[in-house]
Amino acid sequence: GNSVTQMEGPVTLSEEAFLTINCTYTATGYPSLFWYVQYPGEGLQLLLKATKADDKGSNKGFEATYRKETTSFHLEKGSVQVSDSAVYFCALRGLDSSYKLIFGSGTRLLVRP
Amino acid sequence: KAGVTQTPRYLIKTRGQQVTLSCSPISGHRSVSWYQQTPGQGLQFLFEYFSETQRNKGNFPGRFSGRQFSNSRSEMNVSTLELGDSALYLCASSFPPGTSVGNEQFFGPGTRLTVL
Numbered sequence: 161g162n163s164v165t166q167m168e169g170p171v172t173l174s175e176e177a178f179l180t181i182n183c184t185y186t187a188t189g190y191p192s193l194f195w196y197v198q199y200p201g202e203g204l205q206l207l208l209k210a211t212k213a214d215d216k217g218s219n220k221g222f223e224a225t226y227r228k229e230t231t232s233f234h235l236e237k238g239s240v241q242v243s244d245s246a247v248y249f250c251a252l253r254g255l256d257s258s259y260k261l262i263f264g265s266g267t268r269l270l271v272r273p
Numbered sequence: 274k275a276g277v278t279q280t281p282r283y284l285i286k287t288r289g290q291q292v293t294l295s296c297s298p299i300s301g302h303r304s305v306s307w308y309q310q311t312p313g314q315g316l317q318f319l320f321e322y323f324s325e326t327q328r329n330k331g332n333f334p335g336r337f338s339g340r341q342f343s344n345s346r347s348e349m350n351v352s353t354l355e356l357g358d359s360a361l362y363l364c365a366s367s368f369p370p371g372t373s374v375g376n377e378q379f380f381g382p383g384t385r386l387t388v389l
Contacts, residue, residue: 194377196380201382202382202383203277203380204365204380206379209377249316258328259304259306259321259365259367259378260306260321260329261306261308261316261365262318263317266315
């Protein structure tokens with residue numbers, strides 16, 4: 161079945177450091193891929209998405225490229241801020257017409273001033 | 274425009290009781306999905322509704338049920354609560370499947386359920 165694997169956290173960085181959070185998936189065909197972010201005490205916010213191979217999703221300085229050949233969707237940001245501290249979830253949606261999302265385990269990011 | 278709202282935000286129940294959680298989707302959204310979030314199991318899909326019909330169901334026992342009303346609002350019910358049902362329950366809404374406005378889901382803040 162479909163699955164998502166994320167790197168274990170927590171990831172601790174200094175402000176302005178480069179961020180990479182790895183995400184790989186297992187699925188048939190070309191699922192849609194998403195990154196969601198969860199701030200303390202809140203629900204999930206969509207950060208970016210990609211719906212086909214080689215698509216690059218981007219938002220608020222974050223980027224991720226849909227790599228079919230490596231079944232990956234790694235999240236990157238060139239310069240993190242303290243306000244980026246949160247938990248990041250990689251997710252996929254399969255090819256059927258359902259909205260069901262399959263999530264990775266989440267990666268906690270802590271950015272220090 | 275208003276986001277997804279969930280009520281109540283916090284709930285404390287005891288084992289054996291039942292609970293009903295409510296979700297109001299974003300105006301114009303007709304699909305509603307529910308997820309359970311726990312530290313041990315992470316985010317797991319519960320069910321999905323569109324036009325008052327359950328379209329998909331996750332791997333949860335029959336104690337978990339839901340429904341959707343004609344105004345797209347949704348409720349989920351958990352009967353005979355167990356300690357392991359303590360979790361954050363998230364609701365997400367989206368436009369109907371197959372529409373051209375995008376396929377992302379918008380999440381509410383969640384209901385934190387504690388079972389004692």
